[in-house]
């Protein structure tokens with residue numbers, strides 16, 4: 001039974017992941033989510049339902065467009081698979097609960113941000129606002145209005161801290177050191193897991209980002225490297241490992 005529920009969460013996650021990929025790609029460009037329907041970017045062949053099954057379609061089609069045989073990026077099935085795994089992990093960690101729903105909503109926002117920030121170097125306000133509202137509503141049921149008030153203050157504190165950090169960075173490097181989207185994202189982090197863990201997430205993101213950036217520079221990739229996806233990965237780790245500042249400080253002082 002437990003395994004079938006996990007599998008169900010995985011399948012639902014993979015389906016949502018396939019949709020988030022579209023959302024993350026189209027929202028920053030101001031395109032409609034429904035029109036045009038999914039199509040091959042090379043020959044415009046409109047994908048039939050059988051070609052739209054997450055992960056499986058890619059395997060059946062051998063990673064190629066059915067009509068023009070253009071290669072389909074490995075990124076799509078990997079992203080859909082990861083999304084499925086993250087939904088299943090949310091269930092494994094939090095069980096059938098409001099906390100699980102909260103984790104899935106938050107991770108959904110992060111998945112969309114990973115796509116949009118990588119593709120367009122922007123984190124759309126509409127995505128941040130939409131998911132912040134959902135997070136606030138779910139949190140009211142978990143921690144009550146007082147708890148949400150405190151969470152909002154934490155979001156504000158994280159936002160102000162990042163803004164100051166950015167202004168300092170701009171002054172230091174004499175150029176834009178951090179995007180506005182990253183700063184607004186920190187407000188949502190503060191709301192989600194508090195001020196201190198938001199600060200920790202910046203350091204985690206820097207640590208995760210360093211090797212990736214070095215590899216991209218070594219491979220002479222011309223793609224600009226946004227910081228948002230690394231913040232997103234750090235936040236996913238924090239939520240699924242239930243990291244909080246007191247346990248972190250506990251770990252540090254124990255050693």
Ligand SMILES: [Zn+2]
Pocket residue numbers: 040041042043044045065066067068069070
């Ligand atoms: Zn095609």
